[in-house]
Amino acid sequence: xxxxxxxxxxxxxxxxxxxxxxxxxxxxxxxxxxxxxxxxxxxxxxxxxxxxxxxxxxxxxxxxxxxxxxxxxxxxxxxxxxxxxxxxxxxxxxxxxxxxxxxxxxxxxxxxxxxxxxxxxxxxxxxxxxxxxxxxxxxxxxxxxxxxxxxxxxxxxxxx
Numbered sequence: 001x002x003x004x005x006x007x008x009x010x011x012x013x014x015x016x017x018x019x020x021x022x023x024x025x026x027x028x029x030x031x032x033x034x035x036x037x038x039x040x041x042x043x044x045x046x047x048x049x050x051x052x053x054x055x056x057x058x059x060x061x062x063x064x065x066x067x068x069x070x071x072x073x074x075x076x077x078x079x080x081x082x083x084x085x086x087x088x089x090x091x092x093x094x095x096x097x098x099x100x101x102x103x104x105x106x107x108x109x110x111x112x113x114x115x116x117x118x119x120x121x122x123x124x125x126x127x128x129x130x131x132x133x134x135x136x137x138x139x140x141x142x143x144x145x146x147x148x149x150x151x152x153x154x155x156x157x158x159x160x
Contacts, residue, residue, distance in 0.1 A: 003086045009076050009128065010040040010054040010092040011135055012064060014100065014113065019140055022119040022132060023096075025061065025108040037112075037122040039131075041089075051151050054092040062111070063103030066094035070148040074134050076127035089127075093135045093148065 012023040024037045042057035044050055051071065058064055072091040079086050102111050114122065116136040120129040138148055 001084050001086065003088060005050075005088040005090070006044050007087055007089045008042055008044060008050050008054045008057065008092065009089045009131060010042075010058055010094055011072070011131055012040060012058065012062065012066070012094045012096055013135065013139070014096050014098045015139075016098055019115060020136060021113040021115055022135075023062065023064075023102065024112050024114055024119060024122055025104060026110045026112075028107055028109050031107055033124075036124055038124075039128065050090045051092060054090075054094070055153065058094055061105045061107060064094070064096050064100055066096055066153065068095040069093070069151045069153050071151065072131060072134060072138075073147045074127075074131050076125070076131060078125065078127065091131045091134075093139075095139075 013020045022039070024039065027033055027036045027038060029035065040054070040057050040061050042053055042061070044053045048056070051069070055069065058066065070093045072093050074091045076089040076091055077086055104111050116132055119132045123129050123132065
């Protein structure tokens with residue numbers, strides 16, 4: 001069995017007067033895992049860095065460009081039986097304006113803005129729910145030991 005890392009997970013959120021809300025997308029019937037609610041995900045192209053993939057997929061799947069963008073201190077993983085491998089996914093967090101217009105791709109049939117509690121109920125995998133919890137804690141409770149690294153979107157490099 002091998003371990004691969006060719007996918008990303010990106011959680012889009014917005015700040016509201018009641019806290020933060022996550023954008024969830026419902027997968028199209030033509031996609032793998034049809035009807036499943038998820039965050040943005042996608043495959044890393046040859047020569048692309050994982051954070052570049054996340055920014056590209058955000059734009060392709062939602063039409064959104066984040067105001068701020070971070071690498072989250074979490075790696076999601078899953079076992080894929082058909083290929084007999086473990087996939088490791090870097091996790092990203094993207095803040096957008098609260099009135100941003102979402103334009104979903106053909107990969108999805110609908111979207112919803114939901115609070116963290118609802119997001120955790122709608123997401124299928126524990127790793128995704130963990131990511132929501134980590135992002136929510138960091139941006140609402142200001143727990144700084146989690147070490148989110150902000151990415152300068154214009155220059156595509158970490159802000160230290």
